[in-house]
Amino acid sequence: MKKITVFVFILAVAFANAQKDDNTSDKLTFVKGTQFINLNLSLNSSTSDLDAQTQTQESKNFGFSINPSYAYAISDDFFLGIGLGYTTNSRENDLNGVMDSEVSTNSFSVFPYVRYYKGVGKKLAFFVQGETQYTRSKSEVNNTNARTTNTFFFGVRPGLVLMLNKNLGLETSIGALGYTTSNLEDEANNSEVDFNSFNFSLNSTNLLFGLSYYF
Template sequence: MKKSFFLLMMLLVGVLTTARAQFSEETKTAGGSIGYFNSSNRQPDGRDTRFSRFSLNLKGGYFLQDNLEAGLQVGLDASNHEWDYNTSIERLSSSTFIIGPYARLYNPLTAVVALFGEAGFKLGFGGSSGSSSGDTKIRTFSIGLRPGVSLMVNENLGLETSIGLIGYDNFSSGSKENYEDTRVTSGIFQAGFSLSDILLGFRLYLTD
């Protein structure tokens, strides 16, 4: 047992002392992240509500200078909301395609661990449908800042997580057949840490 623990510690030390972050100018990056959130609540009137959300993001970037990356992101946000209403269950599902630029600033703490802050602007195009409503067209735009941590497995592969969000979301929805005349728009400012904002991902760092 002691021998196995010793070998494991030696392997961990070896990884931590040989991995090197590739945050240098002209490095190219490619990667992705996923997020999932699920919750259920009982309302004061006894009705149950359930909500789930899934997000997938793909990114490609380029280091303009050491520790500063800029690039393009595309992704998909999908959600499902259910709630009891009298003797039936109402459902509302939506999906949105996301695209936009981003910029990320790294602060390497060691050869393995780096903190980062990522600012981005995203446009969204999608729709929703419900069990008691017609098809709806959705348009969104958002701007925000996410903090995160990157852990380098080796010099070309990093695992990362983003926790929390500071930003603004604008949401517009309307009838699919007559969007402009039925459109309703709302905006919300977000600041804080929530389980629904956690993203897990990876990043490839490619040099010539």
């Protein structure tokens, strides 16, 4: 919810700047040959407690992700790019002060993409990004019972960029519309399961913030 509130605030500021810019100059345009490097970072940490008459449970969660990418404009406002990603998550459950279980997940991804910008002010532009993403994740419970998941995503993400100066842009995107297919292999019981879904998501897990350097 906090992420969505921040997104709405940025959107409001961006529109205010676009309104002012409309009266003074042309729309933001990225000419052919422009390049940019983008970096998205996220960090989350939480703790929950449950006190009962006979036991006390505590759960600690920690997650971190980093997603660098590079893109090149093959024509005005139209970019081809590629990105890499790494995500790690861990959850530790304690029972009466003693560790009961620990779940850890590490994921690596690669995502080639295309992106088209539409300027709406001197410093603001909306964009639509079409991408194909492959992610390989491995989860373990107490360092055993490994589960490996291979996931493909095909879809689009809308977003906007607000240029802070000539080269530096504040970027955000929310939501994803697309098709996801996954294959899960569970070593504990030697099983394999396939998942397929087509959905449109606006939840906070698909809300991304980052900085881009254009040159």
